[in-house]
Amino acid sequence: MSAAAAQARPEALTEALKGWRAWQVVERRDGICLRSLWVNVAWPAGRPLQSVCSLHGSRLVAWHICGIHAFDDRDELQEYVGRRPEPALPRLHGDERPLGIAVGRVSGWGRAICHTRGWRSQFAYPYALYLPSGDRGVARALADRYAVEAAPFAPTG
């Protein structure tokens, strides 16, 4: 991003960004929920996830990695998830049981940085979820918890 672009007034949008990302699905005492793959955070239900950076707080900075990330393209997401080895997933808390991966669409808003293959935003919430494992029970639990569409199959087309 050029210095001029960094200093220019940010473009204003009135519709949430939509992107693709993946989550860990875990079972906890309070039910089945989503966790980020790369950082140790559980996604709340009924309210947005807010990005908080240890250096910059909730305000995103262009030349950092802070924010909630998403790909523009589903195929790039799936390629990225496929490349990531299982042991690289964040360690779960002791009372959490891993139930696999969810992929899907996510809404992003607030201050955001557009990248060449995606974006990262200050706030985010799941928009639609897919369970490559095909587990209908988990899909139903996620749909109930987050009040979004959750299908027990991977998206096609």
Next chain:
Amino acid sequence: MAEIGRPEREIDVRPLENPVPNVAPVEAPPQTAPVPEREPVPA
């Protein structure tokens, strides 16, 4: 995450429609008070 590429521009997204679905617990509908029977009108 370098996977999403290089930063291009900063944007300010303020959606008109709330992206968070309403997942508040559904309360039981209020009990409808029984309608008292009308007393017969004397002829």
